[in-house]
Amino acid sequence: MNFIRRQLPVVIAFCFGVALWAQYYIPSRASNEALETFTGSWAIILAGCALILGILSAIHHHWTKIRLKRAGFGYSIVTLTCFAIVVLVGWFPIQWPGFAAVTIADGSFFDWIFLNVFVPLDATMFSLLAFFIASAAFRAFRARSFEATALLIAGCIVMLGRVPLGELIAIPGTNLSMTSIAGWLLNNPNTAAYRGILLGVILSQVAISLRILFGIERTYMGGGD
Amino acid sequence: MAEQQTPLQKMAYAILNLDRRIIFTLVFLCVTAPLIWPIGMDFTPTKEVIDAFDDIEALESGSVVLISADYGPSSMPETHPMYLALLHQCFRRGLRPVILTLVPSGPGLANRGLLDVLESENPDGSLMYPGLTEGVDYAFLGYKPGGTAVMLGLGQSFITTFPNDYDGDATSKMPLFREVSRLGDCKYIFDIASVGYPEFWVPYAAERENVPLSVCCTAVSAAQYYPYYQAGQFKGLVGGMKGSAEYEQLVGMEEILGKIPPATNGMDAQSVVHILIVLAIIVANFFFFVSRRWEASEGGRA
Amino acid sequence: MSVGTIIGLWLAAGLTIIIFSFIYKDNPLYKFGEHLFLGVSLGYGWCIYYYNDIFPNAIKPLQEISQDSKNALVLIPIILGLFIILRVVPSLAWLSRFSFALYIGGFAGLAVPNVISGVFLPQLTSTINPLGPDWPSIIKQVVLLVGVFCTVVFFFFSWEHRGAVGKIGRVGILYIMVAFGASFGYTVMARVSLLIGRIQFMLHDWIGSMTGGGG
Structure with missing residues (x-):
């Protein structure tokens, strides 16, 4: 039983990983079909199930909060009620008055909820960040050191150079403007630094992949027995 | 005992301890005022955006363009105008877009945007793009989870990866997918993304299948994608709302819509808020150094 | 309306x-x-x-199994998918290890050749180019090459950052700060854009619908 629970998943990861790695170098019809089955069907189903697990976990969290009447359980009632309404509207093809008799497509009640509830809530939630980033820039963005000054100057150049105003901040009679300086900065030192980071990221990605394949990295198995 | 504060020191203290709600109000006013009273600042498209536009313009009529609309409402003002402009460009050039999304909050917006473009009318009330048939001239495949799995799956077969389109119709019965069976048959990939998918489209789709790729991303990730643009792995790079506004200008969205398009409309407000934030940083730093010198001299005397 | x-x-x-x-x-x-x-x-x-x-x-x-027997293969990911969902039952949570092993192992194997040939090598080759043809291009190429080298050295912690390595690392951190500054500038731009989008909705769509100028 210990082998099944602890060793077999590592063997599966190794076999599948090596097989799909080898597939890259052997693009035969059979190996392409195997890749098609794995990526176009199996992996997509598994990813969907993982996302459903996430939803179930959130529901479980809020249900527990309601059951134990923890602080703020009233909000959890709002969450679960809304969840139930949207699932009812989207999952069951009921002819809702004033809406098309389709489940999720255009003209459905589900689509109406998406456009008039989900979209404004999601978009506004993120738009709040504009206020906080302005406040943070005012309070925390200080030229305390040489490096911090470089960061601050580059930030201001991009802020001014990547809006229409940047074209107006220019030296007359030359091609030099805030826009052109921002463009040079993004295409040269910025590119160089992010490329250095990117190369490091890829090497670590390869190292992590090898650790997974050889069973050194096993955190995906979770805790417990 | 500390000496009497000078007016400059008092001002420094007041500025550095400004109530954050005053900053919030200034930001709100700087966004709202230019939207009510537009300034109409002109701007020239940058090379990164022109490269993407020119590539799409250069495609032969009838070519299939894969558009991955990987964004949701949280980044809509930056990416959705680009999506609409790209669709107009595709239909005007006679290209056939195949649209999909890899984010769960994406299909509703992508579908709405597609319908808006298909329903566009000329000033005389006639349809701008008449006679387009779903599954022949365009397709909307909807959402699939898995990210890289979907990209690799598309490299093998559209029909296996997306057995149905968003409306539930079988893709195997669509003439478009009998002609274009896999990603390698597409002439271009355009990823419009609010998340990190562009860096996965490069190795798992564009490089693997040898299909050119351009990207529209939120401004947050624009700077980190320049290495891909410099290496030619992104043929074009449309960054944020400004990039979308540039693309709108290149496509001629103002003439198409008969009004200022949304990203272009936001450019005045964007400029004004950026001036506010840069000024705030300069003022805060000036008073920070004033107060620091004062504190140092106080410390020296103590 | x-x-x-x-x-x-x-x-x-x-x-x-x-x-x-x-x-x-x-x-x-x-x-x-x-x-x-x-x-x-x-x-x-x-x-x-x-x-x-x-x-x-x-x-x-x-x-559609009766129409095409190959469809029976789908039973494998369905069972493995159910294993994932069974994580909600603590005593059966271990079953999900098979599903994650298949998924994560598979993609670890796929990642190695794809990212090396698809990103690592093209990024490296576009860093080291023949100099020229004019002075601005030479300056750009040198700035790029020096920047990539110094940034990589800065993240190389196997050597102590002293002497020549320390100096190269300091140049690297300068490049990184410029890049992070650029990212900060762009991040401000992104957040402001989102606010502009919401205010556009409130002014043009909502208030505009009341005053007849909506759209």
Whole structure:
């Protein structure tokens, strides 16, 4: 039983990983079909199930909060009620008055909820960040050191150079403007630094992949027995 | 005992301890005022955006363009105008877009945007793009989870990866997918993304299948994608709302819509808020150094 | 404008104001909006996953097994998918290890050749180019090459950052700071854009619909 629970998943990861790695170098019809089955069907189903697990976990969290009447359980009632309404509207093809008799497509009640509830809530939630980033820039963005000054100057150049105003901040009679300086900065030192980071990221990605394949990295198995 | 504060020191203290709600109000006013009273600042498209536009313009009529609309409402003002402009460009050039999304909050917006473009009318009330048939001239495949799995799956077969389109119709019965069976048959990939998918489209789709790729991303990730643009792995790079506004200008969205398009409309407000934030940083730093010198001299005397 | 559209506009505007109320301070109305968003997005996700993934990729092939026996293969990911969902039952949670092993192992294997040939090598080759043809290009190429080298050295912690390595690392950190500054500038731009989008909705769509200028 210990082998099944602890060793077999590592063997599966190794076999599948090596097989799909080898597939890259052997693009035969059979190996392409195997890749098609794995990526176009199996992996997509598994990813969907993982996302459903996430939803179930959130529901479980809020249900527990309601059951134990923890602080703020009233909000959890709002969450679960809304969840139930949207699932009812989207999952069951009921002819809702004033809406098309389709489940999720255009003209459905589900689509109406998406456009008039989900979209404004999601978009506004993120738009709040504009206020906080302005406040943070005012309070925390200080030229305390040489490096911090470089960061601050580059930030201001991009802020001014990547809006229409940047074209107006220019030296007359030359091609030099805030826009052109921002463009040079993004295409040269910025590119160089992010490329250095990117190369490091890829090497670590390869190292992590090898650790997974050889069973050194096993955190995906979770805790417990 | 500390000496009497000078007016400059008092001002420094007041500025550095400004109530954050005053900053919030200034930001709100700087966004709202230019939207009510537009300034109409002109701007020239940058090379990164022109490269993407020119590539799409250069495609032969009838070519299939894969558009991955990987964004949701949280980044809509930056990416959705680009999506609409790209669709107009595709239909005007006679290209056939195949649209999909890899984010769960994406299909509703992508579908709405597609319908808006298909329903566009000329000033005389006639349809701008008449006679387009779903599954022949365009397709909307909807959402699939898995990210890289979907990209690799598309490299093998559209029909296996997306057995149905968003409306539930079988893709195997669509003439478009009998002609274009896999990603390698597409002439271009355009990823419009609010998340990190562009860096996965490069190795798992564009490089693997040898299909050119351009990207529209939120401004947050624009700077980190320049290495891909410099290496030619992104043929074009449309960054944020400004990039979308540039693309709108290149496509001629103002003439198409008969009004200022949304990203272009936001450019005045964007400029004004950026001036506010840069000024705030300069003022805060000036008073920070004033107060620091004062504190140092106080410390020296103590 | 239909009744549904008008109700939708007012609902969207009301919810926008509810979320904006957080700017003043955290309040019960905002918390209500937050949990409403959570509930709606969970429900939305549930339906989208079902109609866009589970039904066409898992259930439909099962229904069509009689037409094509190859469809029976779909039973494997369905069983493994059920194992993932069984994580909600603590005593059976270990079953999900097989599913994750297959998925993560598979993609670890796929990642190695694809990222090396698809990103690492092209990025490296475009860093080291023949110099020229003119002085501006030479300067750009040198700036790029020096920047990439110094940044990589800065992240190389196997050598102590002293002497020559320390100096190269300092140049590297300067490049990194410029890049992070650029990212900060762009991040400000992104956040402001999102606010512009919401104010555009409130002014043009909502108030515009009342004054006849909506659209």
